[in-house]
Amino acid sequence: MEVIGIALNQPTLSKAPRKERAVLVGVAFNGADDLRESLSELAALADTAELEVVGMVTQVRREADPAYFVGRGKAEEVARLCGELNADIVIVDHELTPAQARNLENLVGVRVVDRTELILDIFARRARTKQAMLQVELAQLQYQLPRLRRMWQHLSRLGGGIGTRGPGETQLEIDQRRAKKRIADLQRQLREIQRQTSARVQSRKERQLFTVALVGYTNVGKSTLMNALTKAQVFVEDRLFATLDATTRVLVLPDGHRALLTDTIGFIRKLPPHLIASFHATLEEVRTADLLLHVADVTHPALDDHIAVVERTLQEIGAGGKPTILVLNKADRLPPDWDRERLSQRYPNALLVSALTGNGLDELRRRIQREYAKQRLVRVRGQLALWAQDLVAFAYRNGVVYSVAYTDDAIVLDAEMERHFAEHLQKQVTLLNAGSVSVTPVVAESNAHQPFHFAHLLVSLRDQR
Incomplete structure (x- = not known):
């Protein structure tokens, strides 16, 4: 037998x-x-x-x-x-x-x-x-x-x-x-x-690395977006579940700061619970990310349902409530007569992009940078002793220095850096009795209550056609 x-x-x-x-x-x-x-x-x-x-x-x-x-x-x-x-x-x-x-x-x-x-x-x-x-x-x-x-x-x-x-x-x-x-x-x-x-x-x-995770329904273009933002060579295929493994690459922000961007497995409706549990290690990248980019296919007829499925799944894996940017991808596939006003009313805080053509990606980078600044950056203003050149060098190495002015008895420093670097600088100034430093949060421009307007992207898309 x-x-x-x-x-x-x-x-x-x-x-x-x-x-x-x-x-x-x-x-x-x-x-x-x-x-x-x-x-x-x-x-x-x-x-x-x-x-x-x-x-x-x-x-x-x-x-x-x-x-x-x-x-x-x-x-x-x-x-x-x-x-x-x-x-x-x-x-x-x-x-x-x-x-x-x-x-x-x-x-x-x-x-x-x-x-x-x-x-x-x-x-x-x-x-x-x-x-x-x-x-x-x-x-x-x-x-x-x-x-x-x-x-x-x-x-x-x-x-x-x-x-x-x-x-x-x-x-x-x-x-x-x-x-x-x-x-x-x-x-x-x-x-x-x-x-x-x-x-x-x-x-x-x-x-203190700032981490960003791509999440979304399967086959919405997350890997294509990953490649466009980081010049990575992640495998891309127009089929469901082309990506099963988490892939992480360096993302350079407009001001030169660096973040880590991770591409993860796509979600789908009726995803088996034991399958989610089995991919616990892969989804750890999502749970621990500082920022989520929720990517959705703007042309899909079930767009609302796909967004809801992803949000429910994020709750199930313990990643609900994280800072999130909704990215409406595949704008290049929108028909000529698409309803711009209706879309902007339905998703007032979303970004409309095309990972394939690059439209909207500069604004996406700026949005990521604003979120990074909101979570991590502080403004540092100091009056340092003239002999404290090493501390000025530290500011140059670990932040963005806006100005350094020399008076008769002090170095006037104005810089921006991550909070942990600023705290280290403060401790060194105190330890060396090298002057005084004040640290204040960076006031980042917020889009929390400002609708995103699609007009500029619409013009760009028409030009391509």
């Missing part, structure tokens, strides 16, 4: 010479779900998994059927459609219980996967680094563990009855034990990665 076992950290959908043909199934409960948008996104996920969508079946229900998720009649309709279209696989736009998946698969006669399994398959295909592979494998195993019995259902008739144990059940128990052992091992390895990540983050904090 052939033993099946579990394939670890591998795509769960086969890579056939031809694309597998998929039928999508979506359910709107109480008519509240935006079924069309959700199925459109599911089709994009299927395309990313190299599947060909050949049909869709929808249903409106008050609640899920405990046996088939959809009703029995609708399940039979799916079975007929699969036969007519020669489908290889059915993808359900919700997470199924093991019993629902088993019953539906038995009825339709082809493989059935749910949205979670499809996302996990895409992650397995996309994982490149050791950390990403470990995180994906952990999420896969946590998903598969309660579903192992379904893998062994074809052996259930070999042993039977109360008090008897067939070989299928024995192998099932072996697989469950191996899976639990592997999960524990993966969690241990990821805890070590988390420890290293936390140490790296703490090192940045100790060095």
Whole structure:
């Protein structure tokens, strides 16, 4: 007898010479779900998994059927459609219980996967680094563990009855034990990665580095924006979940100050909770960032929903309430007759940019710099002893010196620097009895209550056309 076992950290959908043909199934409960948008996104996920969508079946229900998720009649309709279209696989736009998946698969006669399994398959295909592979494998195993019995259902008739144990059940128990052992091992390895990540983050904090994280829905152009702002060479593809690993590069601000910009994994609706938990180490970069750039696709019909999904996910991972700039990307794709006033009213504090053409990026850099100044910079004014040239040199090395004037008995210094440098300067002046220094917050220009006007960008976009 052939033993099946579990394939670890591998795509769960086969890579056939031809694309597998998929039928999508979506359910709107109480008519509240935006079924069309959700199925459109599911089709994009299927395309990313190299599947060909050949049909869709929808249903409106008050609640899920405990046996088939959809009703029995609708399940039979799916079975007929699969036969007519020669489908290889059915993808359900919700997470199924093991019993629902088993019953539906038995009825339709082809493989059935749910949205979670499809996302996990895409992650397995996309994982490149050791950390990403470990995180994906952990999420896969946590998903598969309660579903192992379904893998062994074809052996259930070999042993039977109360008090008897067939070989299928024995192998099932072996697989469950191996899976639990592997999960524990993966969690241990990821805890070590988390420890290293936390140490790296703490090192940045100790060095007072200003950190900015790109967050947003999947496939909104975060990596393209990362490349445009930092001249990085981050992998870019117009597909969902092109980025799984956090990538950090230096971002030079207009005044010469430097920040660290991190590109992170994109979010999506109905993202499995255990998948979020598995990517805890990667998302640490988001939780500890000083500033978030929430990137959204301004041309997407579900823009409001995408923004809401990202905000909910940020709350779930402990990054809610952080200073955030909403960046509406892909402005180059807006139609000529787009409603500028309506957009500015809906998102009065947002920045409209095109990461592809560079439009709006200078203003984005200025906004980042203002936030950096608000959080970190102070104005330093001092009356220093004439012999305290080393302290003036310190100000030049670690800040922006606006003026140095010499009087008969003092050096008059006016500079701007990060607070920790200013505090160090103050201590040295006091210790050396080298004069006096006052430190005050930098009054940064604020856009908190000023609507952003899109007129200048509209002119630029028209010029390009």
